Amino acid sequence: MTDQALTRAEAARLDIEDKLSSFRERFYIPDGTLYFDGNSLGLLSKDAEASVQRALDAWKTYAIDGWTKGPEPWFHLPETLGGLSAPLVGALPSEVIVSGSTTVNLHTLLATFYRPTGTRTKILADRENFPSDLYAMHSHIQLHGRPDEDLVLIEPDENGLMSEQTIIDAMQDDIALILLPSVWYKSGQLADIRLLTEAAHARGIVIGFDLAHSIGALPHELHDIGVDFAVWCNYKYVNSGPGATAGLYVHERHHDKAPGLAGWFGSDKDRQFDMAFPLTPARSASKWQLGTPPILATAAIAASLKMLHEADITAIRAKSLQQTSYLRKLLTHFVIDADLGGNIRTPIEDSRRGGHIAFEHEDAVQLAKALRVEGVVPDFRPPYTLRFAPAPLYTSYQDIYDAVMIISDLLKTGRHHAYSKERDVVS
Ligand SMILES: Cc1ncc(COP(=O)(O)O)c(C=O)c1O
Ligand SMILES: Nc1c(O)cccc1C(=O)C[C@H](N)C(=O)O
Structure with missing residues (x-):
């Protein structure tokens, strides 16, 4: 990288060039904060706020x-x-519903x-998936009275990444179902959804x-690839608020299946208020x-x-890729290559x-705490990961530059050592 590419003036230039920069003013960015936690909780927009207010007004009025x-x-x-979510996941409107939680x-x-039958009894997943998903899969293994070994968990490689080939090699005749993340929550690795789906279906x-x-x-192509099902939340990059109602997708070829768990909002809408049994x-x-x-x-969605x-x-x-690449370059130059x-x-x-x-840094817990105090909001995931998510709708290139300068300065001065090594309850 040339010297010019590493200056704040360059960050300012990138902001001027940025075609999405005007979205930033539609968000509430907490005062004095460089916010990088949109991968955990996206910020409130004025549009979302007005939408929630409309829901309250409707309750008041109607x-x-x-x-x-x-x-x-x-x-x-x-x-x-x-229907509004479908284009984001590359699905037909009838394949998506906003409901429940992830x-x-x-x-x-x-x-x-997951219907273990004959010799196909196992769920194939990976050790790096979010714990709630692992708990959910484990509980289904237990509900079916299957042994714990029926939850097959692929381990990451020596770099902490998942190899698609290792996952494919584990797609044996005893596997009934596979569940994987599209992006691994800690490492930020993106899975090759097409490759994995085609391999699973071939078996x-x-x-x-x-x-x-x-x-x-990022865009998805669930329907065209033929992915069987998917789940997601709306409180990260969709910015719809803590605990916002989630989403699910089921490919239309499965729409003749009975829901494994049923409730009255799963009714044919025209029949729901017949209050008849059994469910239609x-x-x-x-x-x-x-x-x-x-x-x-649901109101903000x-x-x-x-x-x-x-x-x-x-x-x-496109902006997300440019921003994460920029962040990587700055962190590499000002922190890693600077022997910090x-x-x-x-x-x-x-x-x-x-x-x-x-x-990843051995002082990650202390850094996470010091950064918060100094106005930078990443999050910490054990044992030593700090996650930084530039959110293209509201993160600027200057935010990224300023955050890296603060990280580098903390490490140079050792100010972060003043903080305890115990992680916070919610980190
Ligand atoms: C990949 C993944 N799955 C599941 C969850 C849990 O979702 P929820 O608590 O909304 O059910 C999260 C985040 O909390 C997540 O990152
Ligand atoms: N869902 C969360 C919550 O209720 C509190 C704090 C954080 C979260 C998160 O979403 C964490 C996030 N899924 C993660 O990737 O770690």
Whole structure:
């Protein structure tokens, strides 16, 4: 890198060139903060705030009639939002529903798709997946009375990355179902969804993905690839608030399947208020809903999705790649090559990188605390990962530059050693 490329003036120039820069002013960025935790909780936008206010106004004005009246009637909202989410995951509108939480949706889909039979009894997953997914899969193994060995967990390689080939080699005749993340939450590695899906299907195995760390950060092609099912949350790059209602996708070739777990919101909407038994399920992904949608937790999603469409996911991905690459270059120059320690676990290739950078440092806990105090918000994942997610809708290149300068200065002066090595309760 030339000297010019490493200056703050260059960061300012990149901001001027940035076609998405105007979105930043539509977000509330906490005062004095360089926010890099959009991969855990995206920031509130003014659009989302207004959308939540509209939901409160509808409740105030229409009371029970809010289900069918008002600007965004609640009864069909999960389907409407499913349609709005579909382009982000590359699905048909009927294949997506906004419902539940990531973990709950995973349970409903495991209950539908994991049916150990004959010699096909095992679930294939990986040790680096988010713990909630591992707990969910383990609980289904137990529900079916299967031994723990039926949860086959692939280990990462010596660089902390997952090898697609190792996963494919483990797709044996005893595997009934595979669940993998699209982007590994700690390393930021992006999975080759097409390669893995084609390999699974060639061996007669059902495959699903957890898109929590890729939805809103990069485009997907779930339908065309033929992925069987997927789940995700809307509170990271979709910016719809803590605990926002999540999403799920089921390929249309499975829409004749009965939901493994059922509830009345999975009804054919025209029949739901017949209150009849047994259930007449919807003929779309809608059937994987359970109970009443939490409207206030769903209210921000329409506005947030519209903003993503306005920005365009291809442009978002292009900026995300440029920003993570820029962050890597600065961290490499000002920290790693400056002998201040640390390394970057996230793959360098664009095709293998999601939306965040995993910087590993032996002082990660102390750094995480010192950075918060000095206005930089990454997050910490044990044992020594700091994750930095530039969110293309609101992170500037100058934010990235300033954050790296603070990291480098902390390490040079050792100020972070003043903080305890115990991680915070929520980190
Ligand atoms: C990959 C992944 N799956 C599942 C979850 C858990 O989702 P939830 O707590 O919303 O069910 C998270 C984040 O918390 C995650 O990153
Ligand atoms: N869901 C979270 C929460 O309720 C509190 C704090 C953080 C989260 C997260 O989303 C963590 C995130 N999934 C991760 O990748 O670690």
